[in-house]
Amino acid sequence: MKLLKQWWSTGGGLLHLTMLLSLAGLRVDLDLYLLPPPPPTLLRDELLLLGGPTRSAYALSPFPASGGWGRAGRLHPKGREPDPTASLEGHLLREVRALGVPFIPHTRVDAWLVHSVAAGDATGAHGLLGAAASSGAGVDGGSQAAPGGGGGPRAGRSSPLAAEEEEKAPAEPTAQVPDAGGRASQENEVLREKCEGVDDRSEQEKNEERVSGQKEKLQENNGDGNKVADKSEWEVEKTTESRNERHLNGTDISFSLEDLFQLLSSQPDYSVENISEDFPPVLGSISDGMNSSTYYNVNFTQAISHDVNLHEAMLLYPNTTFRRDPVARTSQEQFLQWNFHSNPERTLPETNITGFLPPVEHLTSQDLLYDLDANIFDEINLLSFVTEESFDPMEISQLFEEPESDSGLSLNSSHHSTSITKCNSSHSVSDEGAVGYSNLDSLSHHDLEGAVGGYYPEPSKVCHMDQGNETGLHGDLTFQHILHNHTYHTQPDEPEPTSESFSWPGKSQKVYLNDTDKSLSRDEQRAKDLHIPFSVDEIVRMPVDSFNSMLSRYYLTDLQVSLIRDIRRRGKNKVAAQNCRKRKLDMILNLEDDVCNLQAKKETLKREQAQCNKAINIMKQKLQDLCHDVFSRLKDDEGRPVNPSQYALECSHDGTFLIVPKELVTSGHKKEGQKGKRKGERRN
DNA sequence: AATAGGTGTCATGAT
DNA sequence: AGATCATGACACCTA
Numbered sequence: 173m174k175l176l177k178q179w180w181s182t183g184g185g186l187l188h189l190t191m192l193l194s195l196a197g198l199r200v201d202l203d204l205y206l207l208p209p210p211p212p213t214l215l216r217d218e219l220l221l222l223g224g225p226t227r228s229a230y231a232l233s234p235f236p237a238s239g240g241w242g243r244a245g246r247l248h249p250k251g252r253e254p255d256p257t258a259s260l261e262g263h264l265l266r267e268v269r270a271l272g273v274p275f276i277p278h279t280r281v282d283a284w285l286v287h288s289v290a291a292g293d294a295t296g297a298h299g300l301l302g303a304a305a306s307s308g309a310g311v312d313g314g315s316q317a318a319p320g321g322g323g324g325p326r327a328g329r330s331s332p333l334a335a336e337e338e339e340k341a342p343a344e345p346t347a348q349v350p351d352a353g354g355r356a357s358q359e360n361e362v363l364r365e366k367c368e369g370v371d372d373r374s375e376q377e378k379n380e381e382r383v384s385g386q387k388e389k390l391q392e393n394n395g396d397g398n399k400v401a402d403k404s405e406w407e408v409e410k411t412t413e414s415r416n417e418r419h420l421n422g423t424d425i426s427f428s429l430e431d432l433f434q435l436l437s438s439q440p441d442y443s444v445e446n447i448s449e450d451f452p453p454v455l456g457s458i459s460d461g462m463n464s465s466t467y468y469n470v471n472f473t474q475a476i477s478h479d480v481n482l483h484e485a486m487l488l489y490p491n492t493t494f495r496r497d498p499v500a501r502t503s504q505e506q507f508l509q510w511n512f513h514s515n516p517e518r519t520l521p522e523t524n525i526t527g528f529l530p531p532v533e534h535l536t537s538q539d540l541l542y543d544l545d546a547n548i549f550d551e552i553n554l555l556s557f558v559t560e561e562s563f564d565p566m567e568i569s570q571l572f573e574e575p576e577s578d579s580g581l582s583l584n585s586s587h588h589s590t591s592i593t594k595c596n597s598s599h600s601v602s603d604e605g606a607v608g609y610s611n612l613d614s615l616s617h618h619d620l621e622g623a624v625g626g627y628y629p630e631p632s633k634v635c636h637m638d639q640g641n642e643t644g645l646h647g648d649l650t651f652q653h654i655l656h657n658h659t660y661h662t663q664p665d666e667p668e669p670t671s672e673s674f675s676w677p678g679k680s681q682k683v684y685l686n687d688t689d690k691s692l693s694r695d696e697q698r699a700k701d702l703h704i705p706f707s708v709d710e711i712v713r714m715p716v717d718s719f720n721s722m723l724s725r726y727y728l729t730d731l732q733v734s735l736i737r738d739i740r741r742r743g744k745n746k747v748a749a750q751n752c753r754k755r756k757l758d759m760i761l762n763l764e765d766d767v768c769n770l771q772a773k774k775e776t777l778k779r780e781q782a783q784c785n786k787a788i789n790i791m792k793q794k795l796q797d798l799c800h801d802v803f804s805r806l807k808d809d810e811g812r813p814v815n816p817s818q819y820a821l822e823c824s825h826d827g828t829f830l831i832v833p834k835e836l837v838t839s840g841h842k843k844e845g846q847k848g849k850r851k852g853e854r855r856n
Numbered sequence: 857a858a859t860a861g862g863t864g865t866c867a868t869g870a871t
Numbered sequence: 872a873g874a875t876c877a878t879g880a881c882a883c884c885t886a
Contacts, residue, residue, distance in 0.1 A: 694864090716874065741874095746864060748876055753863085755877085 695739045702732050704739075711736055712743030806831060 692700060696708050704711070705726065714722065719740065723733055803816040820837050822830045 742865065744875070745866080745877095749864070749878080751876085752878055 695735075695742060698735055699739060702729075702735050704732055704736060706736070708739055708743060711739050712747070714740075802829070803831075 799821050803814050806814040820834050822832045
């Protein structure tokens, strides 16, 4: 993904990228990657058209028609036995064609197979490589036979022959080869046959012949399984070179999911755990092999692994939005609706297929941060299934069967994916009630940690953006869509309100537009009526970047956008008003406390003042007594007692006492010194 | 019925 | 420029 992003941003050349990715054994929808970045609102739709519905969309779409979230449960409809002839690609092609939307879903398959190759070992991943090459020749042979307009959308290169082949593909006998590691060689042979052979036979005949050939060669390989490991690297290189040659020669290579499922079904002990365990060393050999055959020093593994998610990541966003004009829906919208109304049971194959992604170790924390958007979160989320769920090829094949429906729209939505159940249960995602931020806090974070087994960089609080989380905003709502509980869509039968029918209650408070749910606030009720795919709490607390991104990504009507903005404004103002009142109360309380404190201080000061006055009075009284005593003992020059009424005692600065006539005492301090001198003389 | 307190909302200015 | 915050004012609800 990084590689592609860089390529994208730098406007990398078509040929360059073509060569690079083809060397990596990856057939890429170049016209998808090299198209100018589509507008956000169209991105999902365009990608849907370009790459078809993705498993992620199935897995995580909360679209109500399929029962919303929590689609846990059986992997296939009750009572239905798996149809080994069913294939995802063929099924998708059928459905898409029924909708008139061209569709070639092979990019993901390629990537998947490359991963399987990378994980190849005695457990049978070699066979996947062979299958990849084999089916790729088949599919793309058709594409080459009927090329679309150059540079156009991938849909233009859709191959009817390939689709026919997918539909008519016979059932692959399951699981006769405990160790099918040697199938790569035979698959490559089939590939060569397909590439070189004249395509003058019916697709049915070719498939039968291929299957029979595979059987024979698989039986042959049973005898010398020990040679498998020795041959693996060579085969990988050989296949890679073969691909390179073909690609450079203009022969595109792709393959079908059907082959994969057939091969998977033939290996009962083929599990994700085996893949994960055996991945790193073989991966290294693959990379080495690829690097040895080219001077493009690129981390193919990473590029490929991210490539897988480019489609599904873009399609992750829960399409819970609506048609602006139900009558004037475009084919894209129809496709979109089909996609999200599809059977939720397809979530498991998505999950498990994603399990073929390289282990998380190949994603550094930096990478995760770099791509910490919904795409990665989805991948992370799905990766959790890899580590938790064992891979059952039969389940995969079962998941794609749809014996009773051609459109895929009639499947029972109550059947849920076990993987999703596990995921959701671990995240406490409830099926009822809007998930507020409190929930998101817990489950988003929890989910991420659990999903990546600790490789996910610790996000700051995801939802309390106002607490500075937004670094983690990637945490941002971008991955909220994975975990959203879009309660508003739990009632798909509810009539969609029109701008005419929707009445605004004015300023009335707590006016419930719908008597059916008194617990909803006005905005919640409005949001529900307008099918806003977010909870009010989410809308309000969502950081502005995520909010704007959401508005651009979702296909929202003007009325919905207006309502969402009003909800956000009112919600924030409500919080602000609450805070303001709280602050005001706090201020009042603080002021009251201040008043109490000041009053107490005043009383204290009053008491101190009274004590001081009392002390002063005591001192005055003592002074008077002292004066009286002194004067009673003093006599003038004539021996007469000094009249205390005419004289007064004064204490000088040096501590001496002076007998001063009272008229002099009142004369002022300016003459004090002179008085003192005279009194001193008098004393002397 | 009147009233006080609580709450949501709007308008407006500040950041 | 737009988003957000703070706050006064108003209306409504409830006890």
